[in-house]
Amino acid sequence: MPTETSIPVSSPVVYSATSAVGICSQLLRIDSSNYGSAGGGDESKVAEYIMALLRSVGYEPTVLESAPGRANVLLRVPGTDPTLDGFLVHGHMDVVPAEADQWSVDPFCGDISDGYLWGRGATDMKDMVASTLSTLLRWKEHGTGPRRTMVFAFVADEEADGIFGSGWLVANHPEWFTGVVAAISEGGGVPVEARHVDGSVRRFYPVSAAERGIAHMTLRATGASGHGSRPDADNAVTHLIDALGRIAHHAWPIALIPASRAFLEGTTRALGIAADLSTDAGIEAALRDIGEDLRGDVRPSSRCSANPTVLRAGYKVNVIPGIAEAEIDVRTVPGTEDALLAQIDLLLGSRVTREFISNQPGISAPLDSVWFSAIAAAIVAHDDTAIVLPYCLGGGTDAKAFAKLGIVCYGFSPLGQDPDGRTGSGMHGINERVPVVALQIGAAILESFLTEV
DSSP: OOSSOOOOTTOOOOOOTTSHHHHHHHHHTSOOBBOGGGTOBOOHHHHHHHHHHHHTTTOOOEEEEEETTEEEEEEEEOOSOTTSOEEEEEEEOOBOOOOGGGOSSOTTOOOEETTEEESTTTTTTHHHHHHHHHHHHHHHHHTOOOSSOEEEEEESOTTTTSTTTHHHHHHHOGGGGTTEEEEEESSBOOOEEEEOTTSOEEEEEEEEEEEOEEEEEEEEEEOOOEETTOTTOOOHHHHHHHHHHHHHTOOOOBOOOHHHHHHHHHHHHHTTOOOOTTSHHHHHHHHHHTOHHHHTTHHHHTBOEEEEEEEEEOSSTTEEOSEEEEEEEEEEOTTOHHHHHHHHHHHHOTTEEEEEEEEEOOEEOOSSSHHHHHHHHHHHHHOTTEEEEEEEESSOOTHHHHHTTTOEEEEOOOOOOOTTOOOOBOTTSSSOEEEHHHHHHHHHHHHHHHHHO
8 A cells, every 4th residue: 555645846745645635646546447338447456455545544344346357345334323324425436538648647647736636537536535535544543433334335337337336236235235324425515606696706515416317228220221322212321310310309398306496496596596497498597597607417407318429330332221220328307217218219200219228217315304414514514605505416326226225315525615716627528637625625524424424
């Protein structure tokens, strides 16, 4: 296990290897890229680092491999009050691949410069993994711990479909989560500033209390193979393109679930914006008026979506193929799945069929729970100007797998407000980085929450 963190000359500060910043720097230096079906992934080196770090202070973590190199690290920490329900903290160790030639730094450098910690995974989600690990180390250092029993799961494969990570654990090792009723992971707790109509600044902390569902599909059109010169051919490519055009240009209706509505009500009220959320036009106006930074996931999560992403057809320019295929990325607002599938079938028409690549319905958690209240309290304790609001995450996380066990899941991977206005950026893109001060504050918020919840 590393004993110190190397910092570039541009940074005058040396951070402890057991701090959230030092741990995150080490994690970022381990390439745990997940190429999905194109080439798989390997989380074993990250798992080895985490295992060594935890064992060095007396914890006894367990590693469970779903396949060679696909490691999951689990740890159960008893609480001081055995009558309380158990709690899960989960974070993924894999990252999406990085195209190094587009970066201004090595994607796996883990360096600190310009007030940022740089590297693939800095905001998704080795930052929270580091904050979680630093909390565990500090508990040992200070002889403290949680009130309730905590299960910590550092998992593989979130950046693909969770087959080797959360999905595999839920299907094969549910005993690890016995007694657990609630969980947190990525998807919220990061400050976003916006201006009130009077010009003053308000600081919001969106916390995910719902996620859109994922319904990835393969579409298949069939026709008659033949010569490319034939007029009026029964062309599979044409059938497919027509269906894709209908899907791509379909206007999906607004569908505000309670988390989305609460977010729009809270933001417009706090910003002094007059809003009418009883009509689609009023909702669109509210989404516009709260500003680009706050819209984030809220605009996409206010309706379903279906985007064509992959096309396969033909092998020679003068041959009409008999089969044409496409893949589409469909996202569903929780509770709308049946209506969406019926509409998809209408749009496909009679010449195109569909089958699921992945089908994970959306999830929702209570907005008035003790868990959400505890999250809000932890944030406000570190930032008394904070406005904490629920929202619906437009994408997806491992929470969908754990929700199958009846666990209510929230997106809470906190960061603090950088005093110089830096914000994290580059998630799934280039030059991914997290502000150092934001990570330090976020680690303190997370420790407070996990200790006191």
